[in-house]
Amino acid sequence: MTEIKLEKCKIALDAMGGDYAPKHEILGAVAAMKEDNNFDLLLVGDKEKILKVAREENINIDERIIYHASQIIEMVDKPVDAIKSKPNSSLVIGARLVKEKKAHAFVSAGNTGAMMAASTLIMGRIEGVGRPTIGASFPTTSGNKKCTVFDAGASVDSKPQHLFEYAVLGTIFAKEMYGVQSPAIGLLNVGEEESKGNELTFAAQKLLKDSKLNFHGNVEGRDILKGTVDVVVCDGFVGNIILKFGESVLNLLKTRIRNFADKGLINKIKALVVKSVLKASLSDMDYQTHGGVPLLGVNGISIIGHGSSSPLAIKNMILRAKEMYDKNLIKKFEEALKTYAVTK
């Protein structure tokens, strides 16, 4: 039987994005290719700097995969202004590669706001999406189950309709990426009762209840790590606070264990045991495992990483983008937005 295969996945990587760019980006790309060589890499950034690091790291890069960017958007730059004033930045060029169908995905550890702006303004939104949304996946006490929170900070002051869209995109995301047959959706709230909530949740609750989505009802802050549902929807202000608060928990743990270790030799030995156990038990709480957060609702795959991304984080961001391509997520988002559209 002759088989016509899917076009090979092309992933554009912002080589200038993170705090350790382009070194971590290049090392991360190499690591990703070792794990899965079935994609093409497009390196976007300062050609000289990329080649210099490649030489230092003894990596041979075919110059044709480098898309030179003469400008850099800094972490302090104002997102929308920067996108407009720096058309030759790696962030703008990377997003444009997706827009022009030269790449299927764009991955960056650069300025988060600018990456969101570039993805939204250049790639454009999928029909039916009012606002793109960031999904942050949390580990849960329910085995391997993940709970993904939308929106983890793409926008604030969301309207009820936006929360509904997050639920639709989240349903597809949880289904395809985590293999959940019919993902349960929870509306983040201050109590489980229908009578609890604020203006936004009361209105969103109605939209979700009236839809064909698998709406579980209200969930509380504790339900995220409990894994009560697969997808939690909330305003991006709240989601962003949770995401950053959650990341800081591991730091608190580390500090406390370090302080404990400082109190004598026996403590030091015990602390070593603790560290090894926690490393094994909490690896999925480490942001490096999933690498970055996807921005859903734009016309292309867009993955945003931490400024301090390690090569491991970059590798996982690339592999995640690849998985989203393989699973044809953009197409499925488009279909779902039509299927679940509010009819009432």
Place this chain on the structure above:
Amino acid sequence: MTEIKLEKCKIALDAMGGDYAPKHEILGAVAAMKEDNNFDLLLVGDKEKILKVAREENINIDERIIYHASQIIEMVDKPVDAIKSKPNSSLVIGARLVKEKKAHAFVSAGNTGAMMAASTLIMGRIEGVGRPTIGASFPTTSGNKKCTVFDAGASVDSKPQHLFEYAVLGTIFAKEMYGVQSPAIGLLNVGEEESKGNELTFAAQKLLKDSKLNFHGNVEGRDILKGTVDVVVCDGFVGNIILKFGESVLNLLKTRIRNFADKGLINKIKALVVKSVLKASLSDMDYQTHGGVPLLGVNGISIIGHGSSSPLAIKNMILRAKEMYDKNLIKKFEEALKTYAVTK
């Protein structure tokens, strides 16, 4: 020298509040009295039930300290309705004892919403307070420094003026309870930059900047456990989510360590080490240490506990109420609300 001492502190305890009432309440009260006998206890609840548990636990209670309550507000009752329809409930009687100056403080592990409603409606608000607020104190990576978040869920859809009031009450709370000379106030936000935020934070930022408070500026979700500031102000919707999310982190840790321990004898031994170290290092993350959360802005001391409060938690709630009385917090709140009132 003759000394005229402060009136002895009178603490009303809701004996019917928690899931294990009145047993945990009585045991907690006994424990508190062992630690500090310089307060009078008023036990509010079903007299027969209280005396029965006292007999079982071999505790001798002078019946005159029992304020009989023939009704009970259940966890599922609607707060405001319950306050009105159950005037002989322990929650209503306890709040009334404070209103009538028969007690200085009221402590309950009962229905949180009803406790807030009883405190607000019966005790009344301090002049200058639009909405009472709950403070939740978090441990930080900055040594013994605490970071207290207001509002942790007393109300939602806060107005900018409310956030400002939380900052005033929080300033006094951190100063008196944690001995911080000039508590730094942070406005919880999605970014540190002044340009970041939602409608609420932009307006609140202006009020805080124009005030005489020690306003640090915007802080992010990660700054709470980092201890960047002493007091974080936010809408109660966000604060409630953080509080409950934070509480669930320890559960995740416990589950993961248990799963690790289940994989063989060596793991089991290692897990024992981990548990002992974490117990020593993270004791202040356990809600039982501070017992409950204070509701500030009402005319009297009001402490709200977990439904599942242990005797240890009840003990610490009582001692916290006592400390707030000793430090004359209500008076200081009144003064501060006048001193810091927005003049512009």
